Amino acid sequence: MPALININGVITTPEEAKISVLDHGLLFGDSVYETLRTYGGKPFLFSRHYARLEHSAAAIHLKLPWTKSKTFEEIRRTCLPGECRIRLLITRGVGDASADIGTSADPAVIIIVVPLIPAPEHIYTDGVEVVISSVRRSGWFAEIKTGSLIHQVMARHEANTRGAYEAILLTADGKLSDGITSNIYIVCDGKVLTPSHDAGIVEGITRGVVLTLARDMGLQVEEGIFDAGQINRADEMFLTSSTREVVPIARVNDAAVGSGKPGPVAVALLRAYRSAVGRLIRED
Ligand SMILES: Cc1ncc(COP(=O)(O)O)c(C=O)c1O
Structure with a gap:
């Protein structure tokens, strides 16, 4: 290459x-x-x-x-x-x-x-499988992008071993944080929930765009601290990152999320993100 x-x-x-x-x-x-x-x-x-x-x-x-x-x-x-x-x-x-x-x-x-190798289209049409990692996100530096990435390397290895596309990392006290290199979202009763800054996340650039789009679409957005158990109540889930845009999550730890298929909110946000790119590309 x-x-x-x-x-x-x-x-x-x-x-x-x-x-x-x-x-x-x-x-x-x-x-x-x-x-x-x-x-x-x-x-x-x-x-x-x-x-x-x-x-x-x-x-x-x-x-x-x-x-x-x-x-x-x-x-x-x-x-x-x-x-x-x-x-x-x-x-x-x-x-x-x-x-x-x-x-x-x-x-x-x-x-x-x-x-750039585009992500395969089936991840958008079928959704992906993720696992909850045994690696925890901790320390004041979790929210900054440093080259000390052994946590991510171990989480990636674990996800590969378990046949998963991504892994969700929890904080030291078991709250949802973010993915290995992505932010995560749960849709529950029509509301988009996503871990906040205080959950040790990297504040994704894609996350910023997607949360604005969600609000513009009239969706309620809640940034907060969520227990991992919130996943069991999810109607749908998705993740975001710069290179992958908006990816529906179909399964977590072998259990279907909602219908086990990409949900309407993830699909609408992916479409909205792709059409916003044409406008945002003019931004410096
Ligand atoms: C830990 C973590 N969370 C979230 C993201 C997503 O950020 P962005 O949307 O800026 O690509 C990344 C990107 O690499 C990351 O490393």
């Missing part, structure tokens, strides 16, 4: 791309990142992703080395023809082998661009 890597402004193939083994991103997962995609060849909702990146960087005392416009230009320069999936990663940079952030003064910017 063709891919391009931009490290500190130098674009190469993945084979040629090199970073130091003393980069604290590698040694300690000391980095922040964003995953975004293009529509019409343009990075989608870049300003919103950059704002979240700034929030993540500030939380770990990392100074972003490039301005927003330089970052956008470098992403555009690295993009391949056709739609792309983009990972923008800022590492702490090279330091000594201790965890002291004072030893690495020069953060590195890494942009990884690969062709």
Whole structure:
């Protein structure tokens, strides 16, 4: 698969791309990142992703080395023809082998661009199976996008082992949080329920768009703290992420959600999201 890597402004193939083994991103997962995609060849909702990146960087005392416009230009320069999936990663940079952030003064910017492989259409028409992970989301850093992703790696492994498309992570005290790399929603009596910021979620860019669309459609939306048992009362469920848009959830831990088929709210929100893309693509 063709891919391009931009490290500190130098674009190469993945084979040629090199970073130091003393980069604290590698040694300690000391980095922040964003995953975004293009529509019409343009990075989608870049300003919103950059704002979240700034929030993540500030939380770990990392100074972003490039301005927003330089970052956008470098992403555009690295993009391949056709739609792309983009990972923008800022590492702490090279330091000594201790965890002291004072030893690495020069953060590195890494942009990884690969062709976007569209999610298979059957996940939208049939819905997906998810499991409740045994991995818990915890710590103040759960809500920021850092490169310390061992929780997600273990949750992904568990989901694969159990044959599931995604996993739902609970907080340390058993409340619903979010997916491995997605936000989750329950539709109950016509109301859209989704874990709030206080449930340790990453506040998804797609989540922001979808909640606005839901309210515009006249749906009641409740952001809050929900027990995992709420799933048993769900009429339908769905998940969202930048690369997958709105995906209906048909089954959780082998039990059907509602009818076990994509529900009307998820289907309507997917349709609304896809038609909103054409308008939102004009946003910086
Ligand atoms: C933990 C987590 N929650 C939610 C999301 C969805 O965010 P977005 O809609 O910005 O892609 C992600 C994205 O990678 C994530 O890692």
